[in-house]
Amino acid sequence: MQVTNDAGTFQIDGVFKCFVLVRTVVVVTTTGNNVGVQTSRGSTPMNPGEIVAIRSYAPCAMISVGPGALVVSAIGGVGTEITCYFFAPITTSSATYGLQIFNETTGDLVFCAAKKPLRFVGFPAGSGSFTYDGSRTYAAIAMNQFYEVDSDTAAVGGGRYFQRLSMARSRITSISGGIKISQEFEYAYSGTVSSPVGPPPPLPPPQASASIGLHAIIDVTNY
Known part of the structure; x- marks a missing residue:
């Protein structure tokens, strides 16, 4: 079994397991920080x-993905919701009707029409507003998150x-x-510090983890 769409893009086969929705969780932020920016x-x-x-309707990001927990952050106060x-x-699937595909060698279930699939719609690089269909709802997977630390x-x-x-x-x-x-400031500090001898010490140039962010946009309508 192999399935492609009208554009010839590969969709489903009888070997690889499809990724499907296992749960939707609304995380309500519980701890806050306000150092120049409220997060x-x-x-x-x-x-x-x-x-x-x-x-989220507030700028949000994934801070860490392990061990055993996802930590998310928003530019906003405690109580901000991130879906x-x-x-x-x-x-497995409890469906009793509809299309199901099994691996012909192992017998493992690899697709079920009753499950909600991981539906990619775009892979934008960098910043911007990326729109697709006004009647649909979208979320993003951070594949290469921009992060920069700057000091002087x-x-x-x-x-x-x-x-x-x-x-x-x-x-x-x-x-x-x-x-x-978007690339948003999440921490800003300024102040005076004593320098015991001579001029202030030199500081390294801005350190960035990536020049741009890379994200995958997925359709999560009714997910």
Whole structure:
């Protein structure tokens, strides 16, 4: 069994297990931080091998994906909601009708029409507003998250110097018919620090994990 769409893109076969929705969790942030920017975070259990997509009307991001938990963050106060969609390879189905496909060698279930599949609609690189269909709902998987730390100093006299520190991260925001990807500051600090001898110490150049963020946009209508 092999299935392709009208464009010739490969969809389903009889060998590889499809990823299907296993649960939808609305994480409500429980801890906050306000250092120049108001942010908050929350967590929910995550199993090995799962893929997660997120969406929120506040700019949100995945902070960590293990061990055993997903930690998400939003630019907003405690109580901000982030919807998380977890997908995993199909294993069983209780469906009693509809199309099912089994691996001809192992007998494992690899597709069931009753399960909600992982439906990709786009793979945007960088920042921007990416829209598809105004009647549908979308979430994003962070495949390459932009993260940058920037700092500098300036002497202010009297053995003291001014220090600035900022951090920016790729953020996902739900918009009508699509997803907005943006690089948002999430931490900003400034203050004066004593310098015992001479001018303020030199600081490294901005450190970035990636020049751009890479995301996969998926359709989660009624998921």
